């Protein structure tokens with residue numbers, strides 16, 4: 001996740017700064033102020049209700065100040081009710097006690113997750129893929145991100161008619177931003193003043209994700225010759241609405257709430273949001289879960305990146321069952337970068353290197369051997385800032401034991417850098433020639449240097465290779481199990497997210513480096529950020545064939561038709577907790593046969609079962625709901641979800657049931673039989689009742705029960721199986737996962 005990582009690091013160091021800047025206190029104020037989101041639930045249905053003036057009067061009541069204009073950061077008033085404001089802690093407490101106020105929580109800082117991929121997953125170019133163009137033209141994808149570069153060929157509106165009739169949004173792109181019939185709407189929530197408001201993308205991230213979901217097909221694109229071919233989105237004829245909630249410094253929770261508020265009322269069909277929280281909050285403090293709930297209630301599917309904090313388990317931050325959470329995979333294309341040594345030997349490393357050293361060999365120096373005397377060898381080995389002697393580094397290729405090392409080497413005038421690579425499964429873009437070597441190759445390079453007088457090498461331009469072992473979940477993709485809901489399998493699905501070529505903003509450089517003078521219209525990025533818009537594109541694609549389908553039907557169709565991925569290796573890391581139901585398969589997803597449907601009421605019952613208080617329920621749903629006794633007995637694992645997962649003690653035998661109901665969306669008079677596939681040596685005993693479902697009509701629903709029993713499974717490894725409903729045509733597959741954790 002080259003860019004992803006840099007953004008991450010940048011964000012984590014900036015969070016503090018941003019937090020401080022939002023603590024801009026009044027001079028006479030004793031206490032510091034902070035931005036809080038004040039959530040008032042659903043909008044009253046009264047015609048005369050004026051949200052803005054209501055928000056102002058609440059503020060006035062709490063602060064007892066006459067002038068409060070600069071306190072109100074923003075109002076949410078289109079799809080739900082609330083506002084963001086600057087408050088001191090004691091004001092917050094007064095406010096929280098007001099009966100009308102559902103909740104007050106600090107606005108969190110969030111972070112971004114950073115062509116051949118569509119072919120790879122089966123959506124081929126041109127007539128090879130069945131499409132409903134007229135419905136595609138009526139589809140609107142809402143992209144909540146860093147804005148877009150509107151002049152990109154991926155967003156040209158050549159051949160596009162006026163926006164669909166249902167479009168209810170506006171172009172408020174601000175300074176130097178013109179919408180067209182492709183980018184039909186734009187809003188910016190990140191600028192401090194109206195004067196410099198702009199939905200223009202100064203990072204590249206939002207341009208990349210928007211074009212991956214719905215960019216036009218653009219022929220002959222490449223990143224300096226790499227990845228050449230046609231770049232395109234999943235639904236190239238669809239429209240894009242842009243909601244800018246992040247800039248170079250990070251993303252804001254209150255802006256995200258605004259973006260959902262607007263996108264829902266604007267009439268988008270699918271929301272893609274490649275942003276995650278940097279911790280794992282409960283749903284009532286998670287703007288993506290809250291916004292996504294309102295979207296779901298209005299028939300809009302929210303697709304979200306799972307996070308880039310893998311391969312550690314329980315790092316997935318996108319955990320709400322009404323949000324579709326996407327893991328990232330390696331595709332069949334990879335970039336590699338050869339290092340040619342003075343003795344003619346070639347080492348094959350990883351990186352996306354567009355620089356050509358023209359075969360000239362340069363002297364090699366190990367960071368450790370170029371240490372300044374004030375610096376420990378351990379730090380110099382990593383090429384840490386202010387640790388290397390510029391005189392011994394300049395004009396050479398510098399070896400660094402850390403992936404951040406090359407930044408310092410370049411600063412001191414090195415011509416290139418070779419790095420020991422801890423994560424060989426993806427390649428990074430860097431601002432000068434770099435190759436990341438496996439530890440073995442790195443070691444052999446050092447022994448070449450040890451045994452040679454005047455060791456030299458050159459770094460070649462990257463080449464493309466085809467990797468036949470793909471797809472596999474990439475190491476950085478966040479893993480389950482969810483710490484918020486133990487019995488819902490997350491992430492849900494896997495899509496390409498490594499070394500993806502897509503449109504980029506030339507207002508930025510392809511790396512974060514100040515030395516990078518390149519400005520490109522297409523670039524290579526990696527991250528669950530890149531996987532997320534692939535699934536949003538597939539969801540939109542499915543919707544063009546089934547415009548009346550609810551978000552849960554689309555989600556179910558994509559999950560139950562996913563390519564099977566195999567659990568491999570010990571532990572949790574390469575199991576369903578990495579890939580969910582499998583690898584997205586768009587062509588199959590338009591004919592799922594059966595779907596698992598969920599309504600708003602089902603999700604509320606689910607939250608009741610989690611013992612949510614009415615207060616927390618109001619925060620999430622906006623409605624005034626009290627959980628009935630019946631609803632409070634709802635077990636998490638009985639949510640009608642397309643996967644089945646349960647946490648058990650691990651030390652005792654268990655016997656669990658899952659209740660499910662499927663809806664026929666295939667053919668009349670079809671008979672489905674249940675097949676259970678357990679992996680060899682699996683200790684699960686699984687019974688399905690009934691084993692046969694006969695569906696007479698379309699939309700008919702039938703229920704079944706799955707009983708899963710087994711002996712103590714220990715905490716080291718989850719156990720899993722698949723249940724497949726098969727009617728001779730459709731394979732409707734759900735993974736079953738049982739696990740224990742210490």
Ligand SMILES: *[C@@H]1O[C@H](CO)[C@@H](O)[C@H](O)[C@H]1NC(C)=O
Nearest residue numbers: 131132133134135544545547
């Ligand atoms: C596209 O879908 C619409 C309705 O959803 C249908 O009327 C039309 O015939 C479809 N077109 C094609 C080419 O399948």
Ligand SMILES: *[C@@H]1O[C@H](CO)[C@@H](O)[C@H](O)[C@H]1NC(C)=O
Nearest residue numbers: 149151175176177200506507
């Ligand atoms: C608008 O943005 C484009 C693309 O970055 C830039 O070339 C142009 O100078 C900008 N125009 C103004 C008036 O800022």
Ligand SMILES: *[C@@H]1O[C@H](CO)[C@@H](O)[C@H](O)[C@H]1NC(C)=O
Nearest residue numbers: 190191192193194195196197
């Ligand atoms: C925004 O505009 C104000 C004045 O209109 C200016 O002082 C400020 O520097 C601008 N900020 C940016 C980031 O351009």
Ligand SMILES: *[C@@H]1O[C@H](CO)[C@@H](O)[C@H](O)[C@H]1NC(C)=O
Nearest residue numbers: 220222225226227228229230
């Ligand atoms: C990419 O470029 C290479 C070398 O010029 C060429 O052989 C290949 O056909 C191109 N691929 C595509 C998809 O255009």
Ligand SMILES: *[C@@H]1O[C@H](CO)[C@@H](O)[C@H](O)[C@H]1NC(C)=O
Nearest residue numbers: 077078168169264265266267
């Ligand atoms: C369209 O936007 C207006 C203004 O925000 C809003 O009042 C209306 O409810 C929206 N229409 C729909 C269908 O959401």
Ligand SMILES: *[C@@H]1O[C@H](CO)[C@@H](O)[C@H](O)[C@H]1NC(C)=O
Nearest residue numbers: 355356357358359360415433
């Ligand atoms: C390599 O050759 C090209 C074209 O001759 C030249 O533009 C470039 O500067 C050279 N690169 C280096 C590192 O010498």
Ligand SMILES: *[C@@H]1O[C@H](CO)[C@@H](O)[C@H](O)[C@H]1NC(C)=O
Nearest residue numbers: 330334424425467469470472
């Ligand atoms: C090829 O794919 C396998 C499995 O997906 C992965 O382990 C390996 O790192 C990949 N190789 C490259 C060069 O990306």
Ligand SMILES: *[C@@H]1O[C@H](CO)[C@@H](O)[C@H](O)[C@H]1NC(C)=O
Nearest residue numbers: 443444445446447448449450
């Ligand atoms: C290289 O030489 C150093 C000491 O000069 C030694 O510590 C190191 O183990 C050698 N490394 C290899 C890979 O030969």
Ligand SMILES: *[C@@H]1O[C@H](CO)[C@@H](O)[C@H](O)[C@H]1NC(C)=O
Nearest residue numbers: 608609610611612632635636
């Ligand atoms: C909810 O509360 C009930 C009664 O206190 C308890 O038995 C149950 O385990 C709780 N459920 C969860 C998910 O915490």
Ligand SMILES: *[C@@H]1O[C@H](CO)[C@@H](O)[C@H](O)[C@H]1NC(C)=O
Nearest residue numbers: 099100101614623624625626
């Ligand atoms: C919520 O509903 C209950 C009755 O169902 C009612 O007593 C209560 O006043 C309502 N609360 C709000 C804030 O509307």
Ligand SMILES: *[C@@H]1O[C@H](CO)[C@@H](O)[C@H](O)[C@H]1NC(C)=O
Nearest residue numbers: 654655656657685707709710
């Ligand atoms: C599991 O429980 C069900 C009833 O809930 C029962 O019918 C079944 O025999 C039990 N299975 C085992 C293996 O104990």
Ligand SMILES: *[C@@H]1O[C@H](CO)[C@@H](O)[C@H](O)[C@H]1NC(C)=O
Nearest residue numbers: 667668669670695696697698
């Ligand atoms: C389904 O079965 C019913 C009754 O057996 C029959 O009337 C109907 O024609 C059948 N439909 C199809 C599409 O075969």
